[in-house]
Amino acid sequence: MTAHVSEIDLALAASGDLSLWRAVMLRLHVAGCERCRKAAEEFRADRRRVRQIASELPAGLDWDRVAAEMTANIHLGLAAGECVAPRRKKSAVTLSWRPAAVMAGVAVLLATGWWLNMPHDATVALGRALSSVVHGRTMAPSPAEDPGMVVNADEKGVELRENGGSLGISEGSAPPLAVTVSVPGSASARYVDGDTGQVTITSVYAQ
Amino acid sequence: MRSSIAIFVLACFAADGQSLSRKVDFPADSPVALVSDDWGDSSANARGGAFFLDVHASLSLRNVSQKRVRGITLSVSAQDIAPGGKGSVSIPSLDAAPGDVFPVRIDLRLLRPIGSNAAVEVKLDGILFDDLSFYGPDVLHSHRRMALWELEARRDRQYFKKLLETAGRDGLQKGIIESLARQADRAQPGVQMARGRSTNADPERDVAFALLEIPEAPVQPTSGTAKIAGNEAHAPHFEIHNRGDRPVRYLEIDWVIKDRQGREFLAASMPADVSVAPGRSGEVVEDAALRFTAPVESMSAFVSTVGFADGSYWIPTRASLSDARLRKLIAPSPEEQRLTQIYLKKGLPGLIEELKKF
Numbered sequence: 365m366t367a368h369v370s371e372i373d374l375a376l377a378a379s380g381d382l383s384l385w386r387a388v389m390l391r392l393h394v395a396g397c398e399r400c401r402k403a404a405e406e407f408r409a410d411r412r413r414v415r416q417i418a419s420e421l422p423a424g425l426d427w428d429r430v431a432a433e434m435t436a437n438i439h440l441g442l443a444a445g446e447c448v449a450p451r452r453k454k455s456a457v458t459l460s461w462r463p464a465a466v467m468a469g470v471a472v473l474l475a476t477g478w479w480l481n482m483p484h485d486a487t488v489a490l491g492r493a494l495s496s497v498v499h500g501r502t503m504a505p506s507p508a509e510d511p512g513m514v515v516n517a518d519e520k521g522v523e524l525r526e527n528g529g530s531l532g533i534s535e536g537s538a539p540p541l542a543v544t545v546s547v548p549g550s551a552s553a554r555y556v557d558g559d560t561g562q563v564t565i566t567s568v569y570a571q
Numbered sequence: 572m573r574s575s576i577a578i579f580v581l582a583c584f585a586a587d588g589q590s591l592s593r594k595v596d597f598p599a600d601s602p603v604a605l606v607s608d609d610w611g612d613s614s615a616n617a618r619g620g621a622f623f624l625d626v627h628a629s630l631s632l633r634n635v636s637q638k639r640v641r642g643i644t645l646s647v648s649a650q651d652i653a654p655g656g657k658g659s660v661s662i663p664s665l666d667a668a669p670g671d672v673f674p675v676r677i678d679l680r681l682l683r684p685i686g687s688n689a690a691v692e693v694k695l696d697g698i699l700f701d702d703l704s705f706y707g708p709d710v711l712h713s714h715r716r717m718a719l720w721e722l723e724a725r726r727d728r729q730y731f732k733k734l735l736e737t738a739g740r741d742g743l744q745k746g747i748i749e750s751l752a753r754q755a756d757r758a759q760p761g762v763q764m765a766r767g768r769s770t771n772a773d774p775e776r777d778v779a780f781a782l783l784e785i786p787e788a789p790v791q792p793t794s795g796t797a798k799i800a801g802n803e804a805h806a807p808h809f810e811i812h813n814r815g816d817r818p819v820r821y822l823e824i825d826w827v828i829k830d831r832q833g834r835e836f837l838a839a840s841m842p843a844d845v846s847v848a849p850g851r852s853g854e855v856v857e858d859a860a861l862r863f864t865a866p867v868e869s870m871s872a873f874v875s876t877v878g879f880a881d882g883s884y885w886i887p888t889r890a891s892l893s894d895a896r897l898r899k900l901i902a903p904s905p906e907e908q909r910l911t912q913i914y915l916k917k918g919l920p921g922l923i924e925e926l927k928k929f
Binding site for chain 2: 542551569
């Protein structure tokens with residue numbers, strides 16, 4: 365026994381609203397089924413009649429009034445819907461694990477790159493800047509923060525520091541006999557060799 | 572993703588234990604020649620988040636000129652990884668006759684955030700001969716520094732020779748022991764210098780320098796001020812007067828600090844190129860900040876070096892340095908320290924033998 369096409373599909377086919385694939389299958393069936401062909405033809409005839417009736421508008425129709433009524437009805441419907449309908453929640457964006465893993469990897473690489481390349485003082489300065497943004501006021505610079513190129517001289521010797529790096533020149537592990545600082549930007553440490561008495565003066569220069 | 576991790580891991584391994592590239596570069600007509608260089612256990616390593624460069628080099632240099640070498644300065648630069656500056660190694664009070672071989676030791680330590688070539692280059696900056704003539708590019712102003720060291724060496728050798736002549740062996744021994752005591756007593760607090768800025772948040776005040784006078788100094792500071800905030804002093808400004816009869820082209824003002832514990836020490840020297848005619852005045856201004864380990868109470872200053880238009884220099888005499896306050900502040904010359912070391916190592920006979928060489 366051959367299954368016939370449902371009336372819903374025949375109605376949708378008559379109005380051209382059936383999907384392409386189902387429309388093709390329906391046409392194949394209707395071509396070989398007398399009963400369905402008659403039903404399909406009736407749906408198409410009904411559709412033609414409805415169109416004909418719809419095209420015959422009543423005399424003296426006031427289109428402006430009709431438009432105003434329709435607009436009022438739409439507003440009324442929307443207002444009623446707001447009162448009775450539950451608030452629709454936004455659906456959460458779900459990510460698959462792959463993009464999340466890629467983002468985590470990039471974050472790890474950035475953090476590692478920062479740790480390897482950025483001096484501690486720069487990290488302190490960044491923290492201070494972020495803190496200023498959060499608290500809305502300028503934070504005083506920390507003593508640990510890098511103040512630019514600095515020449516340092518103490519009992520251990522002389523050293524040039526800048527942006528987390530340092531350059532120190534010594535004479536073996538012995539402490540210097542004297543250190544001096546010159547204001548334009550240099551420092552010197554003096555060493556004497558215990559065996560030969562040879563004096564060595566090491567200096568660093570901020571240039 | 573996999574390739575990113577692989578590149579990162581390879582980069583980490585590549586950064587660890589880099590080979591150290593080194594170069595000793597002397598001009599073809601240099602009065603000294605490299606005989607040998609030993610770089611020992613010099614290394615370049617990445618540890619943690621930083622890059623460490625340790626250089627332990629010993630150079631042997633030969634005087635291939637016809638003059639005696641009195642001093643040499645080598646510039647040391649770590650290409651690409653030095654933090655914007657240079658280092659140098661100087662040997663003052665040298666006495667290398669033509670053909671003599673003398674050693675120069677270089678110990679350099681460098682720390683820097685990772686990621687550069689490890690290349691160290693040693694160049695000749697200058698050589699001072701016994702007639703005070705000079706050879707070299709003088710990029711680091713080593714000519715002036717070595718000439719001043721040599722003048723101090725001649726002054727101090729003359730002083731100890733005269734002690735020996737006038738007061739005998741006991742007098743020389745007493746003079747050397749006094750020098751050793753002075754070296755031991757001299758305060759050496761840490762000083763940090765930053766150019767052009769002050770990071771101290773304390774309220775600042777203008778403080779006038781107390782001006783020390785060395786009677787025979789051809790230039791005298793007439794006024795001086797600096798701004799002090801906590802343990803930081805900056806923006807020094809001096810008025811000077813040339814009371815000699817020669818035009819002055821250069822001078823050094825020594826800057827003395829007294830902290831709140833009453834300790835007084837030489838904080839820094841301020842070299843300045845000036846042009847002051849005889850009888851005229853000038854000014855010395857620096858845009859720098861000095862930071863000390865303790866808050867500053869007061870400051871004083873004196874002129875320690877004057878350079879004249881004819882290329883000659885004035886330095887304080889031994890008589891000036893006999894002043895108790897100055898003697899405590901001014902460091903002994905490199906030559907005085909060398910002679911006291913010879914005394915400690917070889918005794919009085921060794922010292923007398925050394926003094927007779929000059």
